[in-house]
Amino acid sequence: GAAGGGAPAEAEAETEEVQLESLVLEMNFSSRTSSLDVQRGLEDNVEKRTNLMLGPSPGKRLVVFIDDVNMPRVDTYGTQQPIAFLKLLVQNAGWYDRKDLQWKQLKDIQYIAAMAPPGGGRNSLDPRFVSLFSVFNITFPSVDSLETIYTQILTHHLSPFPEAVQDMAPKITHMTLELYHLIAEKLPATPAKFHYIFNLRDLSRVYEGLCRSTPDRFPTRAHVARLWRNECLRVFFDRLVDDKDRELVSDKIAELVAEHFTADTEAILKDPILFGDFKDYHAAEERLRLYEDLGDHTAVRALTTEILDDYNSPLKKMDLVMFEMALEHLVRILRIISVNRGNALLVGVGGSGKQSLTKLAAFTVGFKLFEIALCRGYAEEHFREDLKRLYQIAGVQNEPVVFLFTDSQVSQESFLELINNMLTSGMVPALYLEEEKEGLMGGVVEEVVALGLAPTKDNKWGYFVSRCRNNLHVVLSMSPSGDTLRTRCRSFPGLVNCTVIDWFTKWPREALEAVAQRFLREETLPDELRGPIKEHMVQVHIEANQQSHLYEQQLRRHNYVTPKNYLDYLTNYRRLLARRRLAVDEMASRL
Numbered sequence: 001g002a003a004g005g006g007a008p009a010e011a012e013a014e015t016e017e018v019q020l021e022s023l024v025l026e027m028n029f030s031s032r033t034s035s036l037d038v039q040r041g042l043e044d045n046v047e048k049r050t051n052l053m054l055g056p057s058p059g060k061r062l063v064v065f066i067d068d069v070n071m072p073r074v075d076t077y078g079t080q081q082p083i084a085f086l087k088l089l090v091q092n093a094g095w096y097d098r099k100d101l102q103w104k105q106l107k108d109i110q111y112i113a114a115m116a117p118p119g120g121g122r123n124s125l126d127p128r129f130v131s132l133f134s135v136f137n138i139t140f141p142s143v144d145s146l147e148t149i150y151t152q153i154l155t156h157h158l159s160p161f162p163e164a165v166q167d168m169a170p171k172i173t174h175m176t177l178e179l180y181h182l183i184a185e186k187l188p189a190t191p192a193k194f195h196y197i198f199n200l201r202d203l204s205r206v207y208e209g210l211c212r213s214t215p216d217r218f219p220t221r222a223h224v225a226r227l228w229r230n231e232c233l234r235v236f237f238d239r240l241v242d243d244k245d246r247e248l249v250s251d252k253i254a255e256l257v258a259e260h261f262t263a264d265t266e267a268i269l270k271d272p273i274l275f276g277d278f279k280d281y282h283a284a285e286e287r288l289r290l291y292e293d294l295g296d297h298t299a300v301r302a303l304t305t306e307i308l309d310d311y312n313s314p315l316k317k318m319d320l321v322m323f324e325m326a327l328e329h330l331v332r333i334l335r336i337i338s339v340n341r342g343n344a345l346l347v348g349v350g351g352s353g354k355q356s357l358t359k360l361a362a363f364t365v366g367f368k369l370f371e372i373a374l375c376r377g378y379a380e381e382h383f384r385e386d387l388k389r390l391y392q393i394a395g396v397q398n399e400p401v402v403f404l405f406t407d408s409q410v411s412q413e414s415f416l417e418l419i420n421n422m423l424t425s426g427m428v429p430a431l432y433l434e435e436e437k438e439g440l441m442g443g444v445v446e447e448v449v450a451l452g453l454a455p456t457k458d459n460k461w462g463y464f465v466s467r468c469r470n471n472l473h474v475v476l477s478m479s480p481s482g483d484t485l486r487t488r489c490r491s492f493p494g495l496v497n498c499t500v501i502d503w504f505t506k507w508p509r510e511a512l513e514a515v516a517q518r519f520l521r522e523e524t525l526p527d528e529l530r531g532p533i534k535e536h537m538v539q540v541h542i543e544a545n546q547q548s549h550l551y552e553q554q555l556r557r558h559n560y561v562t563p564k565n566y567l568d569y570l571t572n573y574r575r576l577l578a579r580r581r582l583a584v585d586e587m588a589s590r591l
Contacts, residue, residue, distance in 0.1 A: 001138030004199025007114035028424040029071040031491035032417045035085035041429040055107040069113040087129045121490035157211045175256045194486045206231045212291040222264035239501035323511040333361040337473040344475045348504025351564025354477040362402040394471040406477040423498035426469030512538040519570040
C-alpha cells in the first residue's frame, strides 16, 4: 500500500494478538541496507539451540516485520542483496555462516513485509521472492472511514469540554479532510519539492496537536478553531517552499474558517499565530506545560529574551537576535520536541539559525542536548559508540534528550542508515553485544514488573527500547543546496516520514535590519550615518539575492546568498573599520 497507509500499524496490531507465544522483530530497509545488516539484525534476536541450529527462545516463535522491503538499491547485476538473502532465508529456512561457510538452520521464524508501490526511490521486487508470501493490497481508507476514525478520536478528547465545544468534532474533521484532499491533489511531489509527501501520518499529527488542548485554556469554539488552524499550518504549511503554495494553503484555511465559523472569523485568522507550552517557564513550582496561545511577537520576545539570558549565564554561549521569523521558528521547534517521539527536519541554507534555535529550544524545555564531534578518521564504529552514549542518557538515565545532527556531520552515508533506523524503529540494529544488553535490561526490571509483565528478556528489552524512543528527539539540520538532500530523502524514507519538516525561508528585511542594528550597536558611528549604513547593508544583501535569482533564470546556475554571507559581510565591515581607524590614528601620530 501507499506510504502512510497503515501497513506497519496493521501488522503490529495482528502480532500483538499472538504476543504471548511470539516475539516481534521490526526491521526497516533503506537504499543502503545490505544483506549483512539483515543477518546481523536477525542474529541479534535468535539463540543457539544446537551447533548448527538457531531460533528464538524455547517455546516461542519470532515474527520478523520488514518495512519498506523494496527500498534496497539494485546492484550492477540487477539484484537487491537483502532481497536475495531473504529469499534464501525464507525458502530454505537457513543461511551460511560468514566465517566458516557452514549451513545454519533457523527454526520457528515467520516473516511479514510491507512496501509502497515502486517509484520515487522504491524498486520492483523479484517475482520469485514475492511468490513466497501471501500478498494483500492495503488501499487508502475512504473518506467515510477517515471521518469516523478521527471524529471518534476528537469526540473522546473533547468530552470534558463545554457542550458547544464538544459538538465541533465532526465539523473539524470535515474541514481537516477537505484541506488534506486539496493539498494532496494540488501539491504533488516533484524533483524540486521531493518532500511534498502527504499521508495519514500528517492527519494524525494534526489530531495529536488538537489532543493537547485543555478545557481551561480552550474554553470556547473560537479558541479550539484557532488551535485547529495552528496545527494545520504547522503540519502542512511549514514544509512548503514557495509563496504560491503557501498562498494556496492559507487561502483554503481562511475559506474553511469563514464558511464554518463566520462569527469568529476575525479572531481565528488573527496573526501571528504562536502556540506553545512554555509560558510557565518561570513557575516556582513544577511546570504544568499546558499547550496554549502565546499571544503576539512582543509577548513571546519578552519571554524568550529572559530564557536566552538564563541560557547565557554565567558564561555567554550565544548572541541571538530574536527577530519575528526567529521567534516563529523557535516556537515551531519547541512544539515538535515537546511531544513524545517528536522528531524534526529543519531545512535552510547556512546561517539561518537552525542549530542555535534548536539549542535554545532544548534548554527551554529542560532537555539535554547531544551532538557528535567529528575528528580525523571518524567512521561508523565511532558513530556507533557515540550512539551508545546517547542511548545511555535516554534509556539508562531516563532523561529526555535532543540529538542534533547536521549535514556537515555526515562523513559517511552509512550514518544516515543508522539515523533512519532510529527514526523508524527507535533503535539501531546490532548496536549492543549480548553482555551489554544484559546490563541495560537489568535497570528496567522493576518498571516491567510494575506494568504487570513477566520480567522476560524480550519484555525487558522491548520496554528499554520504548523508553529510549519516548525520551529521544532527533533534530536534523540540513541544507537544501544542490541535489544532496533530495537524494538522501529518497534513499532514507524515515527522514521525511518520521519527522515534522520546518523549511527556513530567506530572512526578510525586518530580520536583516535587526541583525545589522545589533552588529553596529557597539561601533562608534555618527548618529546621522548609523541609519544609512544599516540601510545600505540590508539593500546590498537584498540586491545580491535578486541578482542571484536572475542569474539562475538566465544561465541555469545557482548562486546561494545565505544569512551566513550576510553575517560575514557585517563582520568584515567591523574588522575593516577598525583596521582603517588604526591606520588613520598611526598616520595622525606620525604627523
